[in-house]
Amino acid sequence: MSQEWQIVWFTAWVSALSTVLILPAGLAAAWLLARHDWPGKSLAETLVTLPLVMPPVATGLILLKALGRRGVLGGFFHDTLHLDIAFTWRAVLAAQAVMSFPLLVRSARTAFAEVNPRFEQIARTLGAGEWQVFFSITVPLAWRGIIGGMILAFARALGEFGATIMVAGNIPGKTATLSLSIYESVQLGQDAAAFRLLGISVALAFVAVWSGEWLMRRRRGLYETPP
């Protein structure tokens, strides 16, 4: 039983960490895609959406090639920093981050696009620099969509399987996540364990979504366009 809780705890904290780590880049990408037109924008849009539409194992394979010891990134980490990525918890983190990134960007982008640019303009005339405008006006007004995006990203990370199994494997105690463990239990014919883990997955997802809804309800009454 304690092994199962270890799996739950591991899955939860790596998924939470992954969601937090993709926040800066995710918000930046969302803002750039929502507000400006620039050369190469449609290429960037496509790249960001790719993990969403490609088969997860395909994405996992690309990650394995990049993060393995002989890979572009993994090689650097292994040789210079003496750090392994593939087949460690870092690979789980990477797989989850990549797979959930598009969900955060999509939600945040819509939220940013719905913020009336007039607010940002007036903020500038009042003397705010770009970073101040972003953090004091844009982000608070887009808060709902950002939270929604983070919930989606977290849930996606919790349930990640295809890419994770490719780049991190299912190493007991080291990279075994909830999804991987359910699969393993089914394979071994351990249905009771599989259903226990399934129940925990559902409970986790439920709590995540419910918390998100609660958070968003607290900020009710906020509207984007001025009276």
Added chain:
Amino acid sequence: MKLLLRNISLPLADFVLEVNVELASQVTAIVGPSGAGKTSLLDLIAGLRRPRSALIQLEERVLTDTACGLFLPPRSREIGYVPQDLALFPHLPVRKNLLYGCKTSLPRGSLFSYEHVVAVLEIERLAGRSVTELSGGEKRRVALARALLTSPRLLLLDEPLAGLDAALKARIIPYLARVRDEFQVPMLYVSHDRQEVQALCDEVVELERGQVRSQANQKA
């Protein structure tokens, strides 16, 4: 006040906004039918839009000069802007809205200090309220105060009385007069209604389909 608007050219939907005037009055009105380009002109002066070509200079300070690629960002222009939709930040209470651009380095009691501005516009009791609870007239005064609290060198007002009934207009106009007299800030006042500008403005510029039709000094 000296405001140079030289060789301004900005393509809009149906026509090109072309303005070439020099404004030297304390309160200047820009009147014209809706869609004449008045708001776009204010946006250019505030630095919220970039023109195809222009030289915009306030006093000795060049704000925009396309000839040498100079463009001062809005935050450095020290120009207050009260837009037509007021744009009061809905996620901040009134007090935070007012203080958003406030130059807190000013000594208490000075002309643009919080206490003074709030007193002149009579909005002290609104400070803790949410923006959504305010009446139309109250919102306008708050928006005005917010712009004033940045100690601007020029105040841009886009249709400040639009959509108000006669009674409310009559109540707001004295406040605008107070702003003109008390704070001595030059104002650029956009309206489609010539009547309301009579009392307040020294000079009237007529804008139609992006062209300046006339420029007349009222107090001549």
Added chain:
Amino acid sequence: MRISAGFKFFLCLLLVACARNVPATSVTVFAAASLTDSVAKIAAQYERATHDKIVFNFAGSSLLARQIEEGAPADIFFSADEAQMDRLQNKGLIRVETRQSRLSNLLVIIVAADSSLAIAVPRDLTNTSVVRVALADPQAVPAGVYAREFLRKENLWAAIEPKVVPTANVRGALAAVESGDVEAAIVYKTDAAISKKVKIAFEVPRADGPKISYPMAVLKDAPEPSAAKRFLQYLNSPAAGKVFAQFGFIVLDAAP
């Protein structure tokens, strides 16, 4: 209505293509991953001789057994160990009279072809220079189960278990060594033979290693039982035996 010549030509092509694709009989074989290349070659020979078509599903034997338990429409199960076949027999899912084993294999420790690690005996796997060892999942997949059995016998399992990276099947362990992500793996000798990117560091002698056996059987609910029996017989024929031997399998005394 006038139909263009081009369209008529296209229709003809379509009909011809469909006609060619209808096989006489299709036999579905669920086989262990280590049998991938050998069985595919044997099946190709068989298809040329008869008009039957052989369809494969290669994976870890434990996964295949599970799929069959869940009702997957297979005709033949060709497992890499007796345990997975017993699992199905105990559930009454195989035709017991068709069950037979005549293949065996050897375990080897492999390293990357360009590896400079000195691994000459199994004990060397406990060295600190060996950080990760890939095995087909030792909890269920035969190759991993055999490896674990061997390491336990050598009293090395406790030291090596923390280093184990379990893979879905034995070819996954092979790939992990090829990509350099693990220092070593234990796979079948037949798997090491097909890859140029790995080299054998140690071969477990038949006498010291676990008893490796590849049982095969026709399944009780096979959609094509007669065709399946025919192919099973072919798998046991001298012709097939030659192919298995070519790939490095140990062919036990052939059935008469």
